[in-house]
Amino acid sequence: xxxxxxxxxxxxxxxxxxxxxxxxxxxxxxxxxxxxxxxxxxxxxxxxxxxxxxxxxxxxxxxxxxxxxxxxxxxxxxxxxxxxxxxxxxxxxxxxxxxxxxxxxxxxxxxxxxxxxxxxxxxxxxxxxxxxxxxxxxxxxxxxxxxxxxxxxxxxxxxxxxxxxxxxxxxxxxxxxxxxxxxxxxxxxxxxxxxxxxxxxxxxxxxxxxxxxxxxxxxxxxxxxxxxxxxxxxxxxxxxxxxxxxxxxxxxxxxxxxxxxxxxxxxxxxxxxxxxx
Amino acid sequence: xxxxxxxxxxxxxxxxxxxxxxxxxxxxxxxxxxxxxxxxxxxxxxxxxxxxxxxxxxxxxxxxxxxxxxxxxxxxxxxxxxxxxxxxxxxxxxxxxxxxxxxxxxxxxxxxxxxxxxxxxxxxxxxxxxxxxxxxxxxxxxxxxxxxxxxxxxxxxxxxxxxxxxxxxxxxxxxxxxxxxxxxxxxxxxxxxxxxxxxxxxxxxxxxxxxxxxxxxxxxxxxxxxxxxxxxxxxxxxxxxxxxxxxxxxxxxxxxxxxxxxxxxxxxxxxxxxxxxxxxxxxxxxxxxxxxxxxxxxxxxxxxxxxxxxxxxxxxxxxxxxxxxxxxxxxxxxxxxxxxxx
Numbered sequence: 001x002x003x004x005x006x007x008x009x010x011x012x013x014x015x016x017x018x019x020x021x022x023x024x025x026x027x028x029x030x031x032x033x034x035x036x037x038x039x040x041x042x043x044x045x046x047x048x049x050x051x052x053x054x055x056x057x058x059x060x061x062x063x064x065x066x067x068x069x070x071x072x073x074x075x076x077x078x079x080x081x082x083x084x085x086x087x088x089x090x091x092x093x094x095x096x097x098x099x100x101x102x103x104x105x106x107x108x109x110x111x112x113x114x115x116x117x118x119x120x121x122x123x124x125x126x127x128x129x130x131x132x133x134x135x136x137x138x139x140x141x142x143x144x145x146x147x148x149x150x151x152x153x154x155x156x157x158x159x160x161x162x163x164x165x166x167x168x169x170x171x172x173x174x175x176x177x178x179x180x181x182x183x184x185x186x187x188x189x190x191x192x193x194x195x196x197x198x199x200x201x202x203x204x205x206x207x208x209x210x211x212x213x214x215x216x217x218x219x220x221x222x223x224x225x226x227x228x229x230x231x232x233x234x235x236x237x238x239x240x241x242x243x244x245x246x247x248x249x250x251x252x253x254x255x256x257x258x259x260x261x262x263x264x265x266x267x268x269x270x271x272x273x274x275x276x277x
Numbered sequence: 278x279x280x281x282x283x284x285x286x287x288x289x290x291x292x293x294x295x296x297x298x299x300x301x302x303x304x305x306x307x308x309x310x311x312x313x314x315x316x317x318x319x320x321x322x323x324x325x326x327x328x329x330x331x332x333x334x335x336x337x338x339x340x341x342x343x344x345x346x347x348x349x350x351x352x353x354x355x356x357x358x359x360x361x362x363x364x365x366x367x368x369x370x371x372x373x374x375x376x377x378x379x380x381x382x383x384x385x386x387x388x389x390x391x392x393x394x395x396x397x398x399x400x401x402x403x404x405x406x407x408x409x410x411x412x413x414x415x416x417x418x419x420x421x422x423x424x425x426x427x428x429x430x431x432x433x434x435x436x437x438x439x440x441x442x443x444x445x446x447x448x449x450x451x452x453x454x455x456x457x458x459x460x461x462x463x464x465x466x467x468x469x470x471x472x473x474x475x476x477x478x479x480x481x482x483x484x485x486x487x488x489x490x491x492x493x494x495x496x497x498x499x500x501x502x503x504x505x506x507x508x509x510x511x512x513x514x515x516x517x518x519x520x521x522x523x524x525x526x527x528x529x530x531x532x533x534x535x536x537x538x539x540x541x542x543x544x545x546x547x548x549x550x551x552x553x554x555x556x557x558x559x560x561x562x563x564x565x566x567x568x569x570x571x572x573x574x575x576x577x578x579x580x581x582x583x584x585x586x587x588x589x590x591x592x593x594x595x596x597x598x599x600x601x602x603x604x605x606x607x608x609x610x611x612x613x614x615x616x617x618x619x
Contacts, residue, residue, distance in 0.1 A: 001393035003358055005344040005525065005536065049536075051347050051354050052529040077552045092354040213555065239557065240549050242525045247385055247392060248541070249522035250549050253557070254495065255575045260389070274495040276557050 007094030018155040024073040042131040043264045046097025053083030057241045061123035063130035073123040099244040103128045108206045114143040118191045118211030124236045143170040147191040150179030172198045192218040202227035208234045230268035280445035280463035287319040293459040300366040304329050327413045332518035333375035337398045345536040363397035369405045374418045374586040376406045376430035378518035384580040406431035412476040415589030417602040419478045426475045438471040482609035491574040501562035506597040513591035514542030519584045543567045
C-alpha cells in the first residue's frame with residue numbers, strides 16, 4: 001500500500017525574490033518519471049517540506065500549462081518558511097500534492113474575467129491567470145486588479161510589467177495610501193475602492209478574488225453592489241492544514257473540509273458556511 | 278461459532294497466542310489504573326475493571342509514529358519507508374465501545390485515500406472483546422446506539438456467564454480463525470441459555486435529538502457556557518477512542534530525521550492558528566463547539582456515523598469535571614426549552 005504522506009523529491013531549479021521576505025522557487029522533479037506522470041489543475045495546492053524543518057501548505061503558483069516544473073511563492077514567516085529561505089538553487093525539498101479542487105476555468109469560457117488580488121494572495125491567482133492567458137482566445141476581456149501595502153510589496157513585478165504591456169489584458173495596480181513612491185504610476189487606494197472604480201461590467205463576467213480576510217470582507221459587498229451574482233464570484237481559502245487529505249481534522253469550516261471540498265469556493269458556497277473563518 | 282472459555286485456561290490461551298506468533302495486549306492493573314498494554318503472562322490480565330484508562334486507539338494510531346525517515350546529504354535527500362509497524366497481535370479484553378471505535382475510524386482513515394499506517398495495523402490485529410459486566414455513571418454507550426455487549430468492531434466477543442466462565446462468540450472470519458488456531462483452549466458451549474452477565478447502562482439522552490439541535494445552533498450561548506470551566510488541556514481528546522486529529526512534524530539531527538505523525542487536539546489554541554496569528558477558532562467556546570459538532574454533526578453528515586462511542590473517558594479524566602453526556606442531555610432537551618440565541 002502506498003504511503004500517502006510520502007513526498008516527491010524536488011530540486012530548486014531557480015529562485016526569484018519578489019518582495020521583502022517573499023521568494024519564488026521553481027521546482028523540478030528529482031525523479032524524471034514522477035515528473036512526467038505528475039498532473040495538476042489550477043487552484044490546487046500542496047504541502048512543501050524542508051527535510052528537518054517540516055511541511056507547510058501553499059498553492060501551486062504556476063499554471064498547469066507550464067510543463068516540467070511547478071512554482072511556489074512564500075513569505076518568510078514561520079519555522080518552515082524560514083528554513084525554505086535558507087535553501088539554494090540545486091537543493092532538495094519535498095512536495096506532496098496536488099490536493100483539493102480547482103478553478104472551473106472551462107465553465108468560464110466565453111466570459112469576461114476580473115481577477116482581484118491583495119498582497120501575498122496574488123500567487124494563488126497567478127496560476128489561474130496564466131492558465132487563462134495561455135488559453136486567451138477562450139475568454140473575452142481580462143482585467144487584473146492587484147493591490148499591496150507598498151510598491152515594494154507588489155509581487156511578480158516582472159510579470160506585472162508583462163501584463164501591463166499586453167493589449168489583451170487590463171491591469172490595474174494599486175498601493176495603500178502612503179505606500180506609493182514618487183514615480184508610482186498606478187493607483188493609490190485600498191483594493192475594495194479600486195474595484196468599485198475600475199471593475200468591468202458584471203454582465204457575463206466572472207470575478208476571482210483572493211486576499212487577506214479584511215480585503216475579502218470589504219470586496220465581496222462591492223462586487224455585489226456592482227451586480228455580480230454570488231455564484232459568479234470565486235475565491236480560494238486557506239486554513240491551517242497538516243495532511244491535506246481530510247484526515248488530520250483542522251481545516252474544516254463547519255462541515256466543509258477546505259483541503260478536500262476546497263480550497264476554491266464560490267461566494268455563494270461561502271455564504272452558506274458557518275461564521276468560522 | 279460459540280465456545281466456552283474458563284478463567285483457568287487464560288494461561289494456555291496466552292501461551293497459545295505466543296506460540297502462534299501473536300503479541301498480546303490486555304488490561305493490566307498497575308496500582309489503581311488499569312491500562313491496555315502488552316503482557317507476557319496470563320496472571321497480568323485484569324478483568325474486574327469498568328474500563329481501561331487508555332483507549333484501544335493507540336494500538337492502531339499511536340501517540341507518535343514515524344511516517345517517513347530520511348537522510349540528508351549535501352544536495353541529496355534519501356527517503357526510507359517505515360517498516361514493521363504492523364505487528365500481528367491480539368487485543369484481549371477490550372470493551373465493546375472501544376471495539377466499535379475501529380469501524381467508525383476506518384471511515385476517516387480510508388475515505389478517498391487510505392492511510393496505510395492505520396489500515397495495515399487493522400489487518401494485523403485481532404480484537405477479542407469482553408462484554409461489560411459493570412459500568413459507572415460516566416458510561417453512556419446506550420445513548421449513542423451501542424450496548425455493553427455490542428459486537429460491532431470485535432472479532433470475538435466474550436460474555437461472562439459465571440464467575441469463572443466466558444461464553445465465546447466469534448463475530449468475524451478473523452475471529453473464527455483465531456479460535457480455531459487455539460481450539461484446545463476452548464471447550465464446548467453450555468447447553469441451554471446461559472446467564473449472560475451484562476451491565477445495565479442508563480440511557481441519558483436521545484441521540485436523534487442531538488443533530489437537529491446542532492443543525493440550528495452554531496451560534497448559541499451554550500458553547501461559551503459549556504467551556505467556561507475548560508482549561509484547554511486536551512486530555513479529553515487524547516483518551517478518546519475516536520478523536521483522530523493529528524499533527525505532522527519533523528524530528529531530526531543534522532544528517533537524518535523522521536517525519537512524525539503525533540496526536541493533536543481541537544482544544545488547543547494553536548490547533549487552527551494561522552501563521553499570521555489569525556485564528557478561526559480563537560475562543561475555548563468555539564473549540565468546544567468544534568468538538569461536539571465534529572462528533573455529532575459533521576462526522577454524521579460525512580460518514581453516516583457518530584464519532585462517539587459513549588465510553589465516557591473524556592469526562593472521567595477531565596480535571597475541570599466537564600461532562601460531555603451532561604452537555605448532550607442539555608442539547609437533546611433544549612428543543613423543549615425557549616431557544617436563547619445570541
